[in-house]
Amino acid sequence: MSDDKSTARDLYYQEYHHQLYNNSYDRSTFNHQSGNNNIPRSSSSASSFHNDLNGLLSSSSSSDPLTQQQLSFTDYLHGTSVDYNTGGDRDFNLLPCSSPEIFSSLDGVGGVLDKNKNHIGGSKISNLVVDPAGCTGDIVNNPVTPNSSSVSSSSTEAAGDDDSCNKRKTNDENQLSKGSEDGNDLSKNKLNKQNKKVDKKQREPRFAFMTKSEVDHLEDGYRWRKYGQKAVKNSIYPRSYYRCTTQKCTVKKRVERSYQDPAVVITTYEGQHNHQSPATLRGNAARLLAPSMLTSPSPFVGSSSFPPRHQDLMLRMPSSSFTNDNNQVHDYKSSNYMYPQNNLTATTTVLHQQQLPADYGLLQDMVPSFNHDEQKQHP
């Protein structure tokens, strides 16, 4: 990776984390800290991750006028049956989220955590970032310009199980095609390759959560099978790859620890669950649900999908804006949630980018505008 890109990416990080940082202070989320101390939690930070997140996301709605609608982490995981090509979903592309891309430079992240620590008097902090990635629909619909590509293509993610499962199949097909060598076949192969390239552009939506935890693999109500582990460049901590064990469920998640703040675990979800949480099926829903969720319609009812509907996210997010190089104003939806659980306080930061231009996807393309904005706000 070139230095220019690294620099640009760092600038992106700075702006990204600047958003996190500002939101930590701009909003009245710290009020939650003293307001909800009676919310029960389980002892293990890992096993209570699901609970924590539900609490993080649901408790904040009580004081957030923007959020008339309950949204929990379970909602995040399940969402609802939604057509990502319709309605407002198409209105906003989302920040590209490949954890190494976003978090490999964690200067700002560490700052957020430390600031929060100072702010709340040394309480343990779970800091998580919900960072929705490109929508599948957007990928399909949005044209890819030579100078940029869709949001999702900014990452190196494979497109879910279907894609990965097709890898070998594709190789076999290519080999078969090689076997029959005609001029027509060659052109057909080219077309096939192009089509497959387009197919591979399709990425599952991704959400990255940053959580301060001692345990890498956080319990979220689903069952996961680890299928790989890789050393991460510039990091002493490996990245683990998990796949949902439910048959025909293509959801994956990556778990890695920040090398700059080892206390921070970065979990990236990819794909949509097409089933109910095993925890729910086992009758453990109540244990996993945050109290506020018990009073709201069950998020497990109906078909489930991941990620959450973007409208739901947007409902909960105050907006800010930034301008890109073309002086186009983009709405930014972001929020932080503080969730006190006895002596544990957590912060949820949700970033959302709305109404990006169709060709405004690549991280490299986003960086200048972020930088632009950064310079405007902080001369």
Add this chain to the structure above:
DNA sequence: CGGCTTTGACCTGCGC
């Protein structure tokens, strides 16, 4: 024995 983790090999995409 089934389910899960570990781990080396392999594949793919991308930049040079």
Add this chain to the structure above:
DNA sequence: GCGCAGGTCAAAGCCG
């Protein structure tokens, strides 16, 4: 074309 890094596979081993 080559090298690198990310992502995935699958055999082997572990564990309850």
